[in-house]
Amino acid sequence: MPQYLYSAMDGNGKEQKGKINADSEEMAAVELKSKGLFPTSIKPAVLTSKKKAANRTGKKKGGGSLMNVSLGAAVIKRKDLTVVTRQLAILLSAGLPLIRSLHTLEKQARNPAVKQVLGKTAETVEGGATFAEALAQHPKSFDKLYLNMVRAGEASGAMEIILDRLASFMEKAARISGKVKSAMIYPTVVLSIAILAIVGLMIFIVPNFQKIFKELLGPDEPLPDITLLVMGISNTLVSDWYFYIGGIAAIVALYQVIVHIPIGKWGVDWVKYNMPLFGPIIAKTAISRFSRTLGTLMSSGVPVLNALAIVKETSGNEVVASAIQKVHDAVKEGEGIAVPLSETKIFPEMVISMVEVGEETGKLPEMLDKIANTYEEEVDNAVSALTSMIEPLMIVALAVIVGTIVIALFLPLTKIIEKLS
Missing domain, CATH: 1.20.81.30 (Type II secretion system (T2SS), domain F)
Structure with a gap:
């Protein structure tokens, strides 16, 4: 044998x-x-x-x-x-x-x-x-x-x-991340196309109208303020296009520098965490990820201090990471998780209460898993609500911008019609 x-x-x-x-x-x-x-x-x-x-x-x-x-x-x-x-x-x-x-x-x-x-x-x-x-x-x-x-x-x-x-x-982390990303694809594509269309109008269409106005009304004829504003923006886009491209490049470069500095990264994540519309989704996603990761590690036998250190490194958000570090330091001194978690002021009371119950009953990993399930459902609902909210907001914003351009070009046309008549 x-x-x-x-x-x-x-x-x-x-x-x-x-x-x-x-x-x-x-x-x-x-x-x-x-x-x-x-x-x-x-x-x-x-x-x-x-x-x-x-x-x-x-x-x-x-x-x-x-x-x-x-x-x-x-x-x-x-x-x-x-x-x-x-x-x-x-x-x-x-x-x-x-x-x-x-x-x-x-x-x-x-x-x-x-x-x-x-x-x-x-x-x-x-x-x-x-x-x-x-x-x-x-x-x-x-x-x-x-x-x-x-x-x-x-x-x-x-x-x-x-x-x-x-x-x-x-699998669960990929599912929740995929839902958030897929929800952002549609508004991003629509917004990009709308910006290109508006820039195209300002570069190729408005200058032609400007020539027509000068020929038919004369260079000394006063134009409405809104028309002058639109034409001024159009002229800067045509003549100073390199200034806009350089400005965009500078903003991108500055952002890259900021996010590689600890205090800058924390500031950017704080803005993301508290911004309207997207902030609640980012916060709920962070809470779900924190609960799922910590619960999975603890139920697998990883010591709580090691688990908190790993959760901090994999949180993906400096605001949450700094809060977890405070919890880690408090647990290292012999405290529980619930009290220092509440002192961070970034976790809802429901999460604190469920963690406290989990510690008292000795079933913290199971309770963290329930928190993660709850907040994953809330992320799903929040993403659906955000998608349905963004569409009308984008339509209104585009209608205002395009409408302003149309009105600016239409007002001088009325003068031309009156002059010709």
Whole structure:
């Protein structure tokens, strides 16, 4: 009967290594699970010289070194990572060893980046590194949230459960982000077309009317103030177009500089968080993300201080991040989460009350999950309401602008008609 070398986690999260006799790798995995062990690696005890050389190469290249990050490395997109995580959870729950699961997904992958990252990860694990250490060599594909949940899965010996929970988290995050982005596509496209149309009118149509007015009314004939205003704007667009382009470029450059300065990034996020129409959606999305991420990490066994630190880094908003940092510091001093959370003044009372109940009952992760579900629904409703509100507002704004231009051009025409009559 073939002999296999295995690495596995016991119920206490300790790594166990040894040899086992079994007919196949699958049977070895089943036997290890029957003994209360969760296999992370199973491979034949007798390796060919080629495979030994590959293992030695893997160890030399950094089987576990977190600093071995190659420049220009392949990056797995978030959508593909969600699918890979779900498939890996299914394969592990079916009893396949981790390395074989990675190689199986590598063979099935059609995306070159996914194939390359999974192949390198499998080689690193074969070289003796843990799964989390192997993933850490691809920081652009796997963020700190992902790595810490994988570490929690390795420590608890329930990797398939953690990966399934992680896949669900990413699916829900992608769904809520996709809804917000899709809701903004229509008004953005309409607004862009409207701006181009108005600029076209001011550059190509208004100057022609200006010539007509001079020819038929004469250069000394006074024009209405609104007509003079529209023509003045048109003249500056035609003659000083480089000034407008330079101004737009300067604004964009200034924005890029500001968002890379901590205080500037905080100020921009504060404006986003408190701006009308879009502010409530941004706030509700941030609360949903905070609750979902913290609840997922805590239910996966990540300590609360580590979980708060990860939530801060993945919040995507400096206002929320600074608030979470205050909560982290208070919890580090021995306080609960609810009181410092209320002192930040950015979380609604309902969220504070639910967190407080969760702490009192010892079911904080479940309560955070309920908060996330509630606010995801509110984001859906707010996005729908915003979309229905933006359309009439844009129509009115465009009607006012175009109407002003038409009136400005029509008033001199009445004088021309009177003069001709």
